[in-house]
Amino acid sequence: MTLPMGRPMREVFGETVSDLADRDARIVMLDGDLGSSTRADIFEHRHPDRFLQMGIAEQNMIGVAAGMATMGLMPFISTFVSFAVVRPLDQVRVQVAQTGANVKLTAGYAGLFTGMAGKTHHIVDDVSIMRAMPGMVVISPADDVETDRAIRWAASYEGPVYVRIVRDATQRLFDDEYRFAFGRALVVREGSDVTLVSTGAQTPRTVEAADLLAERGISAHVVHLPTLKPLDVEGIVAAAERTGRVVTVEEHTVLGGLGGAVAEALGEHRPTSMRRIGFEDIYTESAPNDVLLDMYGLSAERVAEHVRSIAWNS
Amino acid sequence: MTARAGTLDRAEVARLEEMARRIRVEIIRTVNHAQVGHVGGPLSAADLVAALYFRVLRIRPEEPHWPARDRFILSKGHSSLVQYAAMALRGYFPVDELRTFDSRGSRLQGHPDMKLLPGIDMSTGSLGMGLSAGLGMALGSRFTSVEPRVYVLLGDGECQEGQVWEAAMAGARYGVDNLVAIVDHNRLQQYGWPDETPEVRLPPQEPGELVAKWSAFGWRVIETDGHDMADVVEALERASEPTGRPSVAIAHTLKGHGVSFMEGDYRWHSRPIQPDDFAAAMRELGEPEA
Numbered sequence: 001m002t003l004p005m006g007r008p009m010r011e012v013f014g015e016t017v018s019d020l021a022d023r024d025a026r027i028v029m030l031d032g033d034l035g036s037s038t039r040a041d042i043f044e045h046r047h048p049d050r051f052l053q054m055g056i057a058e059q060n061m062i063g064v065a066a067g068m069a070t071m072g073l074m075p076f077i078s079t080f081v082s083f084a085v086v087r088p089l090d091q092v093r094v095q096v097a098q099t100g101a102n103v104k105l106t107a108g109y110a111g112l113f114t115g116m117a118g119k120t121h122h123i124v125d126d127v128s129i130m131r132a133m134p135g136m137v138v139i140s141p142a143d144d145v146e147t148d149r150a151i152r153w154a155a156s157y158e159g160p161v162y163v164r165i166v167r168d169a170t171q172r173l174f175d176d177e178y179r180f181a182f183g184r185a186l187v188v189r190e191g192s193d194v195t196l197v198s199t200g201a202q203t204p205r206t207v208e209a210a211d212l213l214a215e216r217g218i219s220a221h222v223v224h225l226p227t228l229k230p231l232d233v234e235g236i237v238a239a240a241e242r243t244g245r246v247v248t249v250e251e252h253t254v255l256g257g258l259g260g261a262v263a264e265a266l267g268e269h270r271p272t273s274m275r276r277i278g279f280e281d282i283y284t285e286s287a288p289n290d291v292l293l294d295m296y297g298l299s300a301e302r303v304a305e306h307v308r309s310i311a312w313n314s
Numbered sequence: 315m316t317a318r319a320g321t322l323d324r325a326e327v328a329r330l331e332e333m334a335r336r337i338r339v340e341i342i343r344t345v346n347h348a349q350v351g352h353v354g355g356p357l358s359a360a361d362l363v364a365a366l367y368f369r370v371l372r373i374r375p376e377e378p379h380w381p382a383r384d385r386f387i388l389s390k391g392h393s394s395l396v397q398y399a400a401m402a403l404r405g406y407f408p409v410d411e412l413r414t415f416d417s418r419g420s421r422l423q424g425h426p427d428m429k430l431l432p433g434i435d436m437s438t439g440s441l442g443m444g445l446s447a448g449l450g451m452a453l454g455s456r457f458t459s460v461e462p463r464v465y466v467l468l469g470d471g472e473c474q475e476g477q478v479w480e481a482a483m484a485g486a487r488y489g490v491d492n493l494v495a496i497v498d499h500n501r502l503q504q505y506g507w508p509d510e511t512p513e514v515r516l517p518p519q520e521p522g523e524l525v526a527k528w529s530a531f532g533w534r535v536i537e538t539d540g541h542d543m544a545d546v547v548e549a550l551e552r553a554s555e556p557t558g559r560p561s562v563a564i565a566h567t568l569k570g571h572g573v574s575f576m577e578g579d580y581r582w583h584s585r586p587i588q589p590d591d592f593a594a595a596m597r598e599l600g601e602p603e604a
Contacts, residue, residue, distance in 0.1 A: 028457065052453070055487070060446040060480035067450020070385075070428075070435065071458055075450075091477070094440045095447060099428055 001211045003204050006144035006172030009165045010108050014042025016151045017076050017106070021047050024155065026072060030065055032058050032079035037115075037167075038108040040078030059088040065103045066095035074102050074155065080109040081123040081164065085130060096160045097135040104154050110140070110164035111201065111251040112293070118286035124279050127199075128256030130162050131229040137161040138229040139182075140200035143172045146226060149180035157182075164200055168289060171204035173224070183227045185235025191221035194307060195239045198249045199225045199258045205293070206249045208300035213307060220307070231261050237270045246274040247307055251298055254278040275310055277303060326369075327544045333403060334364035334543065338572045339601045340399035342592065344412045349586040351416060351424075354569040354576060356396035358500035358540070359467060362565055365546045366465060367400040370554065375405040378432035382460040385435045385451045389444025390469035390498065391425035392584070397434075398422050406433045442475025444468065445495055449485045452493035452560075463554055467496045471503030471518040479531065482560075486532030491556040495533070497524060498540065500569035502580045515580045528562045540565030573598055 021027040021043070028050045035041045035051070044051035054061040058079060065075035077084055084107035085092065096103045107126075114121040130138045139154070139161065141147040147165060154161040173188065188203065189210045198206035203224040210220035223239040225232065240246050246266065248259040259276030266272045277297060284296065293299040297306055337360045345351040367373075371384045388397045395415065402409045407421070414420035421431040425439030436447040448466035455462055472478065485493055501517035509516050528535050534557055538549035546565065553561040569583070570576030573595045587595070596602055 025457070028454075050457070054484055055480075057477075057480035057484060059442075059477040060449070060484055063443050063446025063477065063481065064450035064453065064484070067436065067447035067452075068454035069450075070447075071451055071454035073454050073457055090440050091443060091446070094437065095443055099437050 001208070003171035003173060003208060005169050008167065008169045009141065009144055009147040010039040010167055011042070012144045012147045013106055013108065013151065013165050014039035016148045018043045018046040020152065020155050021050060024074070026074040027076065027155070028052060028068060028073050029076050029078055030054050030061050032056065032061050032083055034079050034108070038078045038080070058083045059091050062088045062091035063095050066099060066101040069101035069103050074104065076104045076106050079107060080114070080121060081107040081126050082109070082121055085126045085162070086123060089129065093133060097133045100135055100159050102158055103160050105160065105162040106151065106165060107162070108165045109167045111166060112284060112296070113166055113168045113289050115167065116286045116288065119283040122284045124252045124284065125255070125257070126164065127228050127252050127258065128260065131261060132256070135160060136229060137227070139227055140164040141226055142201060142203040142224055143170060143174055145172065145174040145176065145178050146180060149178060150226065153180050153182050166201045170201040171208070173204045173207060180226070183230050183232055185232040185239060186224045186226065187221070187239070188224045189220060189222035191219040191243065193219045193243055194245045194247060195221045195223060195243045196247050196249055196307070197223045197225060197236065197239060197258065197262055199228060200251060202249055202251045202298060205298060205300045206303060209249070209303035209307065212300060212304035216308060218308065225258060228258060228261060231265060233265045233269060236262055236265045240266055240270050240272040244272060245312055246272050247310070248274065248276045248278070249298070249303055250278040252278050253281065255281060273312055277306055322544060322547055327547070330364055330368055330547065331543045333368045334361045335599060336403055337364055337396060337399045339596070339599050340402065340409065340412055341395045342573070342587070342595045342599065344395055344399070344415050346587045346592045347413050348416050351395055352392045352584045353587070354502065354582040355390060355393040355469060355498070355500065357573065357576065358567040358569045358571050359390070359393055359396045359498045360572065361541050361543055361546055362467065362496055362498060363396045363400045365543065365550055367404045369547060370550045371465065372463070375433070378406060382462060384462050385448065385464040387436045387438065387444040387448050387464070387466045388426055389438055389466050390441065390472050391438030393469070394422070394424065394426050397426060401433055441469070441472045442477040445478055445481035445485070448493055449481050449490060452490045453488055455492065461492065463492045463494065465494045465496060467498060469503070470497055470499045470501065470524060471506070473497060473524060474518060482528065482531040482533060485560040489558050490560050491558055493560045494550070494553045495560065495562040496550070497562060497564045498567050499524060499564050500567040502569040502578070502583070504580070504583045506580065524564050528564070532559060534559055534561040536561060536563045538563055538565050540567035541571055
C-alpha cells in the first residue's frame with residue numbers, strides 16, 4: 001500500500017508557529033536569511049513586527065535568541081539544519097543548551113531533501129550531535145501532521161528543543177486526530193517476524209516497506225520514534241521483545257543516530273540481534289530526491305529488499 | 315550606598331577608586347587562595363567593573379532577578395574574578411564565598427554561570443558570544459514592558475572572534491541604542507603573535523584598529539583611559555545616552571594594572587601566585603597581610 005502525500009513540513013512550520021504567535025506574545029522568529037526557503041516568510045507576513053532578520057550570521061543569531069529568551073521571549077530559529085546545528089554548534093551548546101534557554105531550533109532541510117544542494121547541505125549527523133548535548137530535546141516528526149503537533153508541543157515546553165523539518169512534501173502517516181506523545185515510541189504497524197524502528201520522514205517509507213514485506217510473507221512490527229531525546233527505552237525494549245529482531249531505518253548516519261541510540265538501549269537492557277540501515281560513514285551527493293532514496297537504500301523498495309536479505313543467525 | 319547617575323565630584327571618584335582597589339585585592343586574594351585563575355585580565359578591567367557595579371548599573375543586589383534591572387554580560391568570561399569580586403563587594407553574596415572559587419560545589423565557576431549564581435545575566439566562557447546575547451536582550455526589550463540598558467564587556471583579544479562582528483553588524487542594523495559594548499583594550503592576549511623575539515608578544519590589534527573597525531560597523535565610538543576613574547565614568551555615562559545607534563567604549567588599559575610586576579607581562583594572563591609575589595602584590599595594593 002502506498003501512503004498519500006502530505007504537505008511539505010516547512011509550510012506547516014510557517015503556519016503553525018504563526019498560529020501559536022496569534023495567542024502567545026512571547027513568540028518571535030529569527031531568520032538567517034532563508035525565510036523564503038524555510039517558509040518563515042509565512043510568519044513574516046502574519047507577524048511582521050515579530051519577524052527579525054538576522055542576516056547571514058548564524059552564530060550571532062543563536063546568541064541573540066539566547067539573550068531574548070532571558071527577557072521572557074520564546075525565539076524560533078529559521079535556517080537550515082546545517083546552519084542551525086553544525087555551523088553555530090558552540091553557540092547552541094554554550095548559550096542555549098547550557099543555559100536551558102527557551103529557544104526552539106526549528107531547522108529546515110533535514111536529511112537529503114535540500115533541492116539538490118549536495119553534501120554541504122545534507123546534514124545527516126545532526127541527531128548524533130544533538131542527542132549528545134545535555135539539556136537538548138530532539139524531535140524528528142514523520143509527516144506534516146506530526147510536525148504541527150510537535151511544534152505545538154515544543155511551544156508548551158520551557159527549554160531548548162530541536163525539531164528536524166523536511167523541505168519537500170513527503171508521505172502522510174497520521175490523520176487529523178493524531179495526538180503527539182512526547183518521549184514515547186509509537187507502534188504504527190503490528191507484526192511478529194521483525195521489528196523496524198524508524199524516525200522522521202523515513203518512517204512513512206518504512207511503513208510502506210512493511211507493506212511490501214507483508215506481500216512476501218514477512219510480518220514487520222513498525223515503531224516510530226519521533227522523540228530521539230529523551231529516548232523511550234522501555235518502548236524500544238518492548239518493540240524488540242515483540243520479534244527478537246530489530247532493524248533501524250533512518251535518513252541519517254548510522255553512527256550515533258537512531259541506530260546508535262537503539263543499539264545503546266538494547267545493548268544495556270535487552271541484547272537483541274539488530275541491523276542498522278542508514279548512511280555508512282559517507283558523504284552524500286546531489287541528485288533528485290527519488291534517486292537519492294534509491295541510491296542510499298532508503299526507498300520503501302530498497303528497505304524491504306534489505307530486510308528480506310538479512311541472514312539472521314538467531 | 316551607591317549613587318545613581320549624579321554629580322561626579324572628587325569624593326565620588328575617590329569612592330569608586332577605593333572600590334576598584336578592593337576589587338583588585340579580592341582578585342589577588344582569591345587567586346592566591348585557589349592557586350589557579352586568571353590575573354592580568356581581571357586586574358585590567360577592575361576600574362571599568364567598579365564604575366559599572368558601583369555607579370552606572372541600575373541593579374538591586376537584594377533582588378537579582380528584578381525585571382527592569384540593567385543587564386551586564388562579562389563576555390571575556392575568563393576574567394570572572396573581577397565580576398565575582400565586584401558582586402561580592404556590592405552585596406550579591408558574602409565576600410568569604412570568593413574563597414570557594416573554582417572548588418567543588420561552588421557557585422563561582424571558572425567562567426560565570428547564570429544557572430548557578432543569581433546576578434549573572436548570561437553564562438559566558440567561550441569567547442565572542444556575549445555581545446550577541448546582549449543584543450538579544452537589548453532587542454528583546456522592545457517586546458517587553460521594561461527598558462533595561464545592556465552592557466557587555468569584551469576583551470581586545472576576544473575581538474578577533476568573528477561572532478563579535480556579526481553582532482556588531484546586526485546591532486547597527488537595528489539601531490539598538492540601549493546596548494553598550496566596552497572593550498578592555500589591554501593590548502595583550504593569552505599568547506599572541508611573537509614580536510622580534512618570542513619573549514615579547516604583539517598586541518591583538520594595531521594601534522587605532524579597534525576604533526576604525528567599530529566605527530566602520532556603524533557604532534558610536536568613545537575612547538577612554540580605562541584606569542582614570544573620572545574618565546571611565548564620564549565615558550560610560552556618555553555611552554549610555556540613547557542616540558539611535560549602539561555605542562562602544564574602548565577603554566585603554568594595562569594588563570595586570572595595579573601590581574607593578576604583573577603589568578604588561580603576558581605570562582600573568584593566568585598563573586598561580588608564589589608567596590613572595592602575593593605579599594608584594596598586597597603591599598602594592600595597600601593591604602599588607604599579616
